[in-house]
Amino acid sequence: MITGRSGGARLARAGAGITAVALLAACTAGQATAPGTASAPTAGARPQPSPEELGPPGATPRPGEVGRIPSSGSLPPVISSIPTRRKVVFLTIDDGWEQDPGFVRQVRDQRIPITAFVMRDAVEAIGAPDPAGGQGRFVGRGKWGYVRLLRDAGVPIENHTLTHPNLRTLGYDAQKAELCGSSRLIGKEVGVRPTLFRPPFGTYNTDTQRAAKACGLQALLLWTATVQPGGKIAYQVPDKRLRPGDILLLHFRPNLARDFRILVSKIKRRGFELGNLDAYLKAALRRAK
Ligand SMILES: [Zn+2]
Secondary structure, X not given: OOOOOOHHHHHHHHHHHHHHHHHHHHHHOOOOOOOOOOOOOOOXXXXXXXXXXXXXXXXXXXXXXXXXXXOEOOEOOEEOEOOOOOOEEEEEEEEOOEOXXXXXXXXXXXXXXXXXXXXXXXXXXXXXXXXHHOOOOOEOOOOHHHHHHHHHOOOOEEEOOOOOOOHHHOOHHHHHHHHHHHHHHHHHHHOOOOOEEOXXXXXXXXXXXXXXXXXXXXXXXOOOEEEEOOOEEEEOXXXXXXXXXXXXXXXXXXXXXXHHHHHHHHHHHOOOEEEOHHHHHHHHOOOOO
16 A cells, blocks of 8 residues: 555655745745755745645545555555556656756645655766766766755655666565665655655566565566657557556656656646546555455
């Protein structure tokens, strides 16, 4: 179940909303704000409602809408789409190399539901960015401060390992070190422990599921389509169209804000809504009666 976010976590999020308000006020006043910092609100700035006051971003499931994802014994299930017939899709963004503050504003101001799967070496700009995402203006600019801005914008921050290995090449202990290390670090830096895990390259084995369970992660989340530069959707399925419950994968790369605008309007033009992944997973992972 994805009910692991404790009351303490919710409190942390409520507090985070206040930071978001301060940042928004700073932005509307036209002040330059470095990534990872939030200026005090300007005198006379209108208070903005926190994300909590506006309710969860994205479509939430109707009663009886979502099918149940079968359990995989005692191990966390591997999920690549949400079982629903409603025209709803889910946006997920991986790694964390390019840290454009404009993208956070876009997500917050337009209340776009996304889930971020962050990887330590990308967030901290250790080593070279992935070739497709290099040469960005904002690589490593805000580091964990950038991830906290995303959290303040209402984005769940989930686990994508420390160093992005192909987990199938590692034994159980090494996999567990990657998964638990990442969850611990995110808990320390962001204030909320992840409940979801996305395996790098989508590769995993039973040891990955065992390690995920040992680290308190409740599901492995794959995807049904990736989004390329320019907002073009590359489908994993032969019929090349969006389907209800699809999970789309993007990366923190240059021009993400532009690609995102194109993608979101394309999804809406095709009659799809953007869904709240946490709410749908909670419904899909409910226990059998
Ligand atoms: Zn990745």
